[in-house]
Amino acid sequence: GENVEQHPSTLSVQEGDSAVIKCTYSDSASNYFPWYKQELGKRPQLIIDIRSNVGEKKDQRIAVTLNKTAKHFSLHITETQPEDSAVYFCAASPGLTFGNEKLTFGTGTRLTIIP
Amino acid sequence: DSGVTQTPKHLITATGQRVTLRCSPRSGDLSVYWYQQSLDQGLQFLIQYYNGEERAKGNILERFSAQQFPDLHSELNLSSLELGDSALYFCASSYPGGADTQYFGPGTRLTVL
Secondary structure, X not given: OXXXXXXXXXXXXXXXXXXXXXXXXXXXXXXXXXXEEEOOOOOOEEEEEEEOOOOEEEEOOEEEEEEOOOOEEEXXXXXXXXXXXXXXXXXXXXXXXXXXXXXXXXXXXXXXEEO | OOOOEEEOOEEEEOOOOOEEXXXXXXXXXXXXXXXXEEOOXXXXXXEEEEOOEEEEEOOOOOOEEEEEOOOOOEEEEEOOOOHHHOEEEEEEEEOOOOOOOOEEOOOEEEXXX
């Protein structure tokens, strides 16, 4: 089955600087790669996602890049703010294969923004 | 608010007991997924239902079972509970056919004493 590795497990960044979180996956059939932000005790909240036919996607301060050949994808947060502090999870899924859309999650990155 | 609802928010019970967690998907979503989040195991996929039928199974214990009803709400039944079953249980829903995006409910925190 799919295996997703995520690094680093913790990341501290000065407010205003950029943060980068990296994930690798094992199953070449994976086609859908979402990123979730989770605050303590709360639900995972989708912040951005990318599909295999796209190499990069950006939404304001957040961007995701995908390298299908190398089987890795990354989350980039620019101009970080204190409210960006949370745990971030990457995930992979067969996606477009109807009826098999389960998400395999990475182990999470605890991001702390230092004011 | 994702539009996915889960009840109850918290559940405290004893070992050996049985509990039922309930999930209502977003309006129009046909797929429901259950995930377990514990400190040592992270977010783990348990099971997926699509329009009343089981579609995919993950690391779900035999003591656990789920179903999706005609009105599309889903229930996760956990029996013979053990201390290690203490976790956050999330359900998520999505609209099938290529949308993929899964929206998570607020979760049920289960504590087994």
